[in-house]
Every structure is written in structure tokens, then in C-alpha cells.
Amino acid sequence: MRPLILITNDDGVAAKGLATLEAVACEFGDVVVMAPGTNASGKGMSLTTERPLRAKEVRQGEGISVYACDGTPVDCVKLAVEHFCPRKPDLVLSGINHGSNSSINVLYSGTMGAVIEASVMGFSAIGFSLLNHNPEADFSACVPYVRHIVGRVLEHGLPADVSLNVNIPRMAEGEIKGLRVCQEAKALWTDSFEKRIDPIGRPYYWLTGKFVCNDPPAQSDETALKEGYVSVVPIHADYTHYGAIEQVNNILQ
């Protein structure tokens, strides 16, 4: 039996990056797509608790079924595995995201929230992102890297509880120097909200912000991307700072 590959994203079922990922996945196995019907960027690991979900079939083809759901990317993974996949997926893919999910962007990303969820559920999972927010972005340089990584992971598996956060620089295929396995760079977003005044004189606040990442370490994803490499960060669903346990114990006792 061919491997079953479940795909989602956060840019929505009509996104160009999703279509690119679908096309590559179909080379390797049967594909189920369950993606948000509309944009769900910045939803992190958000769940939909206040209302029930709906899902509808968008398309059926040879070895591929595509559904749209009105929930978050995490909802999509849970719902697809339980109610829409004909068998347990062998691999869960998310993306290709329109825009970076490197560094701390992984925390806010719906695309990567879906990957973490799949990992919690015990599946091998990979999130792909291109450093280009444009809805019409050219994903062609991503294809050989997506193909290589998906092929290797299907063949060799991933270490237990580990999933991958893959970011691809905005470059022509020939300019990309290769891939580098690395760690998440520390960063933050500043100037988060722009205050405006509505016609009645009341304030409102638009999310905006500037990404600040000063002196990322050599072994970080930000450095890899700046130097022209595809960055691959092994991630897990664990926020524990193991190195701080003893120090915190001393502070609190």
C-alpha cells in the first residue's frame, strides 16, 4: 500500500504553497488534504472550542482527497485523522507557508501549530515555509528540497517525538547552497500595535510589528537562511527548559 500523507496549512485551501506541497506529496503516496477554508495565519496551536466545526469536500482525484474546514490548522489535523483519513497517516506535512516560520515565528504559526499537533499525536511531521509572503510567490525553488526531505523522512523516519521546521530562503534554485540542520534563533517582534482613531473618536489597534533578531548564533536558523541555506530545525512539543530546573528550585525553595 502506498504511504498516506496528510497535508494542511494556515494560508487556506486555495493557497499556491499548498498546491505545490500537494504535487510533491502525490509523487510519494496517497494524499488527504484538510486545510482551513480561509486564512488562519497566526493561529499557533489554537483550538476551536466555542462552536462546532464543518468540513466540506473540495475535490477528489486519483489518490487525492481535498477538504476545507472552518477551524484552525490544529483542528484540521485532529479532525482529518479521526474522521476523514482512510487509515493512519504515515506522514503529516504542513505548508508550504507563504512567509517565514523561522526563529520565534514558529510559536505563532498555524502552519507549525499543525506540525506540533501531529507530533503530539505520534506522527512524523514536517512544516515547510518560503521566505516570501506574496500570495503569488514562486515556489519552484522549494520543490527539490521538499522532495528530498519528504523522501528521506519516509525512508528513514524521524527520531521519536521529533518533527521538522523547514524554512527556504527567497532565492533562485541555483543560488540556494544546500540545507543546514540548526536551532531556533532568539528574536522578538517590536512595535506590535498601531493605534488609530475611528470616525467617532474611539481608539483601535492594528497588529503590525518589526522582527528583531540581533546577532543570531552561527548554528541558528536565521544565520542559515541569511547565508543562503534551507534551515531545518528539529522540534518537539516540549517547552521545558531542562537546564533551569535546578536553578529555579534554588530560587523557590
Add this chain to the structure above:
Amino acid sequence: MRPLILITNDDGVAAKGLATLEAVACEFGDVVVMAPGTNASGKGMSLTTERPLRAKEVRQGEGISVYACDGTPVDCVKLAVEHFCPRKPDLVLSGINHGSNSSINVLYSGTMGAVIEASVMGFSAIGFSLLNHNPEADFSACVPYVRHIVGRVLEHGLPADVSLNVNIPRMAEGEIKGLRVCQEAKALWTDSFEKRIDPIGRPYYWLTGKFVCNDPPAQSDETALKEGYVSVVPIHADYTHYGAIEQVNNILQ
């Protein structure tokens, strides 16, 4: 000048757990509360990108200002620090959550999303949760532990980039055995969605689920809570699995 303490939560500005946390914080410093106007549980690190935010003053008192916002807990922290706090906060608190945020629940929690956000912004931050979902839960047993931990953190600080995920068992004060600094237990939620049929015959899906945590390690938060201890997990805004970098490199090269 008294320390400034910023508080948020995900159960909403009217929650009993928030009132308990406010009361303890006021013993230590000036307090700004910016909390969601309505329930924002399960929002993780979700950001509001599709519409602007509003915030309104709920209450002003001696050394305390309370605001409600129509965004997520992460939005609350960003907005409060930039536009509502009179100076940079010395400490950010979140909770007291009605219900557990131990183990992988930390990933989905809006309460803990706010803590991670505060940590990214460079603030000391602590999230508190009581293992009782009831809106009328009795928070009195939490008070001495919240007071102790807030006092120690204000006095000694926290290690760089570290924040705390504190969970309190559902027990009378005298029955709680103390606190234990520990790590996040591995777990998952199964049976996530209940399928129902609407009056027109169309399916819809309610989020539900069963928390499954088999054989948590002795040094984990789940074990600490089961044994009657307050669990304290030092966390950081980093999903990197450092131990897997070399192995993933071997798989992909």
C-alpha cells in the same frame, strides 16, 4: 517605586481566578490587568490579524487599572505593554486558570501563551492554573503558593529566558505537600471530535477529547500533581530538540 505587575488570563476579565491573582499581586506592587473580555481558552499563542483590537477600561482603583480587550491573551500582553502600562512591567502573571495547564496542555493554553509571549518580550513571567474547571472553583488553597512564588521571583528574578508554568492540585490547603520543580509530561488528547448531524442532515463536529498520560516519569508535572504537590515547570520559547540535531543531520544529508 513599587514593582509594576501586568496580569492577564484566558478565562476572561470577570473570572474568579483572575480576581484571586489580582488580590495577591496588589500585595506586592501596582497592577495593570488587561484580559480578554470573554473566554479565550485554547487560544495558545494565537494573534488577532484579521481585524483591529479594542480595549476598554473596566475599573480603576488605588494602584490597579483593569482593562478588557477583544483579542487573545497574547494580544493582551503586547497591547498592554505598548499602550496601557505606565512603565515596563517588572513581572507578568497569567491566570489563575480554571483548569490544568500541565503536560501538553501548556501548548494549547491561552493563559500560558501569554506567559510565553511575555518571556519573548524579555519579562519575568509566571502562569498559574488550578486543576478545577468550575467557574465557581475555590482558589483559597492557591493563595499561599501564589504569594510565595511571586515573592521569590520578585526578589531573586528568574534565569534568562525562563518563565514558569505553575499548576496547583485540587486539594485543601493543608493537604498540599509543597511544590516540586519538574518537567512537562508527555501526553495526548484522544477522541478529539464528536460527530453530530444537524436537523438538515449535515454533519458537524464538536471538540471534545480524553486526556491520556500513560506512565509519566517521576520527575514530571503529572506525577507531582498526582502525588499532591504544586508543579512548577521552567519553560522557554524554544521548541528546538537540541539532542536530535545530529541524528536529523544524518537522516537528511
